[in-house]
Amino acid sequence: MGDQTAPILICGAGISGLALAQALSKRGIPFRVFERDPTLNFRAQGYRVRINGDGIAALSEALSPELYSLLVSRCAYCSTGIRPNTHLNALNGQDVEMKIGPPPTGEIQPLNADRNVLRHVLIHGLEDNVQFGKEFSSYTMTDRGVKVCFSDGSEQEGCLLIGADGTFSRIRKQFLPEFQLFDTEARWIYGKTTITRAFLDRFQERALNGMTLVQDRSGLIPLSLLLEPMRFKRDELNENVPEDYVYWVLVSRKDNFEVSDDDLLKLSAKEVANLAKEMTANWDPSFHALFAFQDTSRTSLLRIATVKPDILLWEASSRVTLIGDAIHAMSPTSAAGATTALRDAAFLARTLSEGGINTASIHKYEEAMRKHAGEVIRWSAIGGKWLFGMQSFDELSPLAM
Template sequence: MKHHPLRIGIAGAGLGGLCLAQGLARVGMDVDVFERDAGMHARAQGYRLRIDADGQRALAACLAPDRYALFRHSATQAQGAPRWIGPDLAPREERRPVNWRATGGAGDDADTEPGDLAVHRQTLREILGDGLQDRIRYGHAVVAVDVSGAQAASAGTLVTDDGQRHAYDLIVAADGVASPLRQTLLPHAAANHLGAYTVYGRTPLDPACAAALDARLLEGVTVVFGAGLSLIIEPMRFSAPLPALAARHAPGCTLSPADDYLYWAFLGRAETLGVAALEDDADAAAWLAGLRHTVRDWHSSLRRVLDLADPRSISQRAVRMPDTVPEWPVGAVTFLGDAIHAMSPAGGLGANTALADAASLAAALATVRERADLRGALRAYESDLRARGRAALQTSLAGTRRLLA
């Protein structure tokens, strides 16, 4: 493949950073990814992700066709219609979010406006990391960028925690909600704590679970509206064992196995979730005890989702969002994903917007024929990033308010 003139350094091997690296590697660009974690599986990062039409288009643009086919086939099987209910299981159709999107199925073809696909986060990360093993430097946290050097106009040096310096034509901060690069370069653009938390986990979808729960909870997505909080429940049933799907659709890619499970996530303020007295880093058992107390009067089927949950699977996160996507001068560093527009999980938009950012930046950089074109490409990308990011922040904030009502 023809050698591309640009060298790109990416901080963060999350969903957005890896998707960008895939898109750039496809056009022969020289790209390195620096990741703080010791490896792809160093920590649990969540379970179910809904990938909407924008996210699917971005993945189709950045991934090689066999990896994209594997992504679609790894999604869970098509499910029944979503349900909006109260803690007593009675319908609350009037609470249906205006922007709710239909669910597609694993083998569906991508048409003009495909339904959402529900994928296992670890599976998507494994597909996004496939083929990049030599380009990702795990265990290297980016601590600073130096843009003051005497290099060419828009070049910068990325500094890692072992003191090493790496020069690039462009540095992309894809280092997530607590982005050290955003905090240093754009300190006014902080992602503010909205006062809400999401607490999420999984319940094995085994015969004991199937026997104990109302069957409708196992048919499709259910959103339960409680007082000042909400609970989303979604069955994750894979069409075949994930390693076998990889062997069939993208033989070079290795996928870890995952058993079917029921994904659940609460969203609420600490007080309404019953965890007000807990520190952010309280252990999962304490969060689980708080949630059990909160749902003590709910329908027994909903209580059993928690009773049968895998206690090791439970995590919590403060919900953080910035006011807007800020402006910054076009230069040696750009941003994507949660690093610049972290979102509440309420709208299911954070990952989708990060993937769309990655595809947009990869497409802009692919037009660069010589280094002098870089500024124009960045201007185009950053204007698109701001328009999409600001719209997504608004939708996500509105969705969060509805779920906390």
């Protein structure tokens, strides 16, 4: 058992890391958070985060009632459910019958959060315990717990290290060197288009009725556009919410991009924005305004990695564990990546509070995490096949770590 007077060390101030920190704070468990980026919003990482029933329950458990209410008030208006309201043909703008939908999630209305707003709410009250510009280098086990070394030469001791450092987790690489990520071959272009009168005058109105899927299935590999308007409530409590905008993501397999994969992943934001225009140039003109009015400084392209549903088994340690994308990266086609990460955070905090910081508690958390995350990863393959022609897990190639 670790020294429970020492803090839990969380590496990563993303959604799962900050949610865990809030849950630990609520339960009176000491912690410190370390983030490699110099500021909270340093990198473009997509915009809209959809949180369904299990994630909402996890947030309610992790946050104080006041902070939870603040978060809900700062979310965008959201259509019922997490499946698209509208499915349109990209080439002619006409309606298409929906073929699939996500798994049932109960009757709870989803939350539509702007990623930056969500992280700002999650860090509220934790500022004194969060350090930026702290890049993880390595850790060593000690008699009392664990010692973390950072790339700036500094060190921090704690009772338990939580790897919340994302898909390409350095903590996972040291802790589980045999762990393998796989390339879904999907490349997602994330974009943001501010809702202005000029935009509304030129864009197809039906595509702004909640979440919309636009597809070009004229080739062997689908090219899909998922979009949703983000319209925020503005009052004296919510003066700092973003301008209303359309969140969108253009999705296909890497073979569908007329650029080599190496070059594709090196493109600047402006180059990615231009690529989105080029790939949709033959679409119905009613969709062109989305790309013409995009914020070209914030467009980004991501390679989508996944783990396989049968998540690796390892012997639990009282010193180190992993949450969120650091252990169960998945295709966003699951529509539940954030929800799964939030569920990790709430359950881990509860388990440590009730059972203590020991091997048995970590084992209990990891067993539950493997089960619920594995189910979501299996579902992601169904949506992936429809959106971008994702191959079966057995056909995916390992990613170099």
